[in-house]
Amino acid sequence: MKYLIVGLGNIGAEYAHTRHNIGFDIADQLVKELDGSFENLKLAYYAEVGYKGKKLHVIKPTTYMNLSGKAVNYWMRELKIAPENVLVVVDDLALPLGKLRLKLQGSSAGHNGLKSIESVCGGQNYARLRFGIGDNFPKGRQADFVLSLFDRDEQAELPALIDKSVELIKSFVTIGPARTMTDFNK
Numbered sequence: 001m002k003y004l005i006v007g008l009g010n011i012g013a014e015y016a017h018t019r020h021n022i023g024f025d026i027a028d029q030l031v032k033e034l035d036g037s038f039e040n041l042k043l044a045y046y047a048e049v050g051y052k053g054k055k056l057h058v059i060k061p062t063t064y065m066n067l068s069g070k071a072v073n074y075w076m077r078e079l080k081i082a083p084e085n086v087l088v089v090v091d092d093l094a095l096p097l098g099k100l101r102l103k104l105q106g107s108s109a110g111h112n113g114l115k116s117i118e119s120v121c122g123g124q125n126y127a128r129l130r131f132g133i134g135d136n137f138p139k140g141r142q143a144d145f146v147l148s149l150f151d152r153d154e155q156a157e158l159p160a161l162i163d164k165s166v167e168l169i170k171s172f173v174t175i176g177p178a179r180t181m182t183d184f185n186k
Helices: 019-035 064-080 112-121 142-146 152-173 176-183
Strands: 002-007 039-041 044-053 054-061 084-090 101-102 127-132
Touching: 002 019, 002 064, 002 152, 019 044, 019 054, 019 084, 019 127, 019 142, 019 152, 044 152, 054 064, 054 112, 054 152, 064 084, 064 112, 084 112, 084 152, 101 152, 101 176, 127 152, 152 176
Parallel strands: 002 054, 002 084, 084 127
Antiparallel strands: 039 044, 044 054, 101 127
């Protein structure tokens, strides 16, 4: 059984470890824990790792957030992975910091990376792990907020929250989405 795990973010040092790049950070931790490494391939940084008999193809699109669908579509086709075996890891303004929400489908909720995936891949029929980044920003400053670093207090919490996200991904590929949602969507 094989899976495509997609960490969303933007390439470039100026975006490293920002709220919008939490998908990249979680993908990095997953691959590190499973003794893999990324290589720069077509449209994405790509790693292939194994976990409990499952093959995980992990990508971090190099297309920038607004064109993520191009990379996801390419790798789904290249690896012949069905939408139900795709998990997209994404930041979510509507959830408080560190709150995790696994959904099997649904709208983009205004997230440009998810909009691109929906548009290019033909729908909303793929799982997404929404990682809460909070919404503590003044009116009209949403873009600045998502492209900012986590503050010092939040940074102290991040390693445990990222580890919990990695555990959710491992659960998704081993025991399946239904039980994973029961266990983690509290």
